[in-house]
Amino acid sequence: MIVSAPPVLTVYFDGACSLCAAEIRLYRRSEGAERIAWVDVGTDGPEDREPGDLGPGLTRDAARVRFHVRRPGGDLISGAAGFAALWAVLPRWRLLARLAALPGVTALGEIAYRLFLPLRPWIARVVPVRGARCDKACG
Template identity: 35%
Template sequence: MPDETRVLYNADCPVCSFEIDHYVSYAGRKGLPIRFEDLNEDIANDWGLTQDAAARRLYVLKDGQLHSGIPAFIVLWKDMPRYRWLARLVALPGLHWLSNFAYDHMLAPLIYRWHLRRLGATSTQL
C-alpha cells in the first residue's frame, strides 16, 4: 500500500506496548493505513536494522523514508487526526530540540536498559 505508514516497535516492552497499543486501537477504529510491526517477530532485517538497533528506539517508515525517535513520532502523529496537534507542537523549533534531547539522551536509553534487563543481559552489556 503506497500511502501506508509502517511502525516498528518492541511489543515486549511494557512502556512501548502501552503507548503503541493505544495507537493500534485508534488506527484500527479509524481505518487508518498504519501497520504496526513487532520487532520481536524477527522482522528488523526487513527494515535494514539489527534487532539491537530496532530495540533502541521507535522507527517509522513512510514514503520510502525511515524515521527514528521523535521524528518518527511526528510522522506517526501526523497520520492520526487526533494527534496532528501534537505533531505540530513537538515540531516547533525549541520544543523539537528539547523533545529530541530528552528522547535521545534520557527516555530511549532508559527504556532500552529496561529491555536488556528483561532479557537478562549482563551489566557489561548495559
C-alpha cells in the same frame, strides 16, 4: 476485488517491552491507525525475521532500542521525529504533531527521548502495565 491502500507509515516497535507495547496499543486504537503498518520487532514478534526484512538502514536490534517509522518513499525516521510523523497521521494526535513542528520543539523532544531511553528498562520493570513485564529486550 478489494485493493487496500499502501500504508502511510510503517511503525517498528518493541512488543517485548511492556511500556512500548502499551503505548503502541494506545496508538493502534486511534482513528487512522488502520492506515499504518505495525511491525513488532520484539521477542514476541516473528523470530525468523532477517535483518534485511525491515528495509534498508534498519536492523532488528536497532529497531528494538529506538522508535522508528518508515515513510512510503523509504525514508527512515527515528526518535522524536518518528513520533511526530506518527502523530501527524493520527487525527487525535495532530495537535502534538503541530507542536513538534514548531522551531526547536523536535530537537528538545529528541533530547528528552535520549534521556528517557536509558531509563526505559527500569520504568518498564517498575510501572505495572496490565501484568506484562519487560524482558531483557528493553535494555
